[in-house]
Amino acid sequence: MDWRRLAVLIAAGAAHLWISRRTEETRRDGGTGPHMDTSVVWILPAMVLLPAWMAVVSMLLLRVQLYPVARRPLYRYTFGTAGILLAALASLFVIRFSGIHVTETFGARESLLLALAGAAYFVVNAIAIGGVIALSTPQPTWTAVVGSSRDNAMAALTVSLGALAALAIAHSWLAPLFLVPLLGAVDWGLLQIENLKGDARTDHKTQLLNSRGWHEQTGREMARARRQQGLIAVAVIDLDHFKQVNDTWGHPAGDAVLRAVGTVLRETTRQGDVVGRFGGEEFVLLLPDTDADQAARVAERVRMGVAEMHVAATDKRGQPVLISHRTASIGIASGPGATSDLDDLLRSADAAVYEAKHGGRNQVRVADPAQAHSPAAPEL
Secondary structure, three states, rough: HHHHHHHHHHHHHHHHHHHHHHHHHHHHHHOOOOOOOOOOOHHHHHHHOOOHHHHHHHHHHHHHHHHHHHOOOOOHHHHHHHHHHHHHHHHHHHHHHHHOOOOOOOHHHHHHHHHHHHHHHHHHHHHHHHHHHHHHHHOHHHHHHOOOOHHHHHHHHHHHHHHHHHHHHHHHOHHHHHHHHHHHHHHHHHHHHHHHHEEEEEEEOOOOOOOHHHHHHHHHHHHHHHOOEEEEEEEEEOOOOOHHHHHHHHHHHHHHHHHHHHHHHHOOOOOOOEEEEEEEEEEEEEEEOOHHHHHHHHEEEEEEEEEEOEEEOOOOOEEEEEOOOOOOOEEEEEEEOOOOHHHHHHHHHHHHHHHHHHHOOOOOOEEEEHHOOOOOOOOO
């Protein structure tokens, strides 16, 4: 029976992780504090129902399967796994020390002890991950250390589901046949909520982040940069003579050009870069772990991509036109993530855009670090 339960937990965990991978990626990208993935739904039953060595093997196999979804450096993922192992052993200690056997009897005492085991998992995991964030961040915030209320509510929910899964599997080893679809439906519902939230953060013309969404995402990236003391860069992109497009061919043609620029930005930027449209003809990039030279190379790819666009559109009379030879002026500012301020970087990048336009347009300019605290340049 132990071997059968081990096989069921591994298979059910693999199926659940595959179904919920998009939601898991969304939650990881959206949180700045300690992250508790949904694998606890299968780790806690293993600690309750299996011999200790089998429970640990089950947990490690689940973590191996989750690694491609995590998108984290191996050393950080290994440390996270060690924190989860400590949390799992804490819950295992509660179960073994209390001597409960949920496969035989289940009453008020067993309910309380099972809840205590889940609480031990939650607390130890939060202390292990949050403690390192607090020690490695120069000026840690409460939210960065303990996570948001939404993250903690989600973590508490998954621990509770893990306890329910333990009870269900204790009395029927085929219970995951019902649990996996149920958990998949819950994850799907959470993803729809994230998508609805995303609608308020997305520019409908380009499908890039709007100003609100960009600032939310960059706030999280800046927090990570402060914790990891990495570099950060910002690029401001301003389309040259964009008003002429609207005046010559009409606003539908201008919208087509904006959509094409959005496509260029998605194709020429890197995974992890935060791309947004601030309105009008202005776009903005946040480039994590990037110095000024690397940012300039990314910006040059964007500039060339805009210059090579051939946009099929219609003019004011509805006749087809092909719009090409568009250009962009790009300004870049960079600095250390531990001390840089996002508003200062944006002001410096704006000043560099002004220099690019004053110097003839269709070029990339890198701001002098001393400009980070200078007043914003006037817009053209």
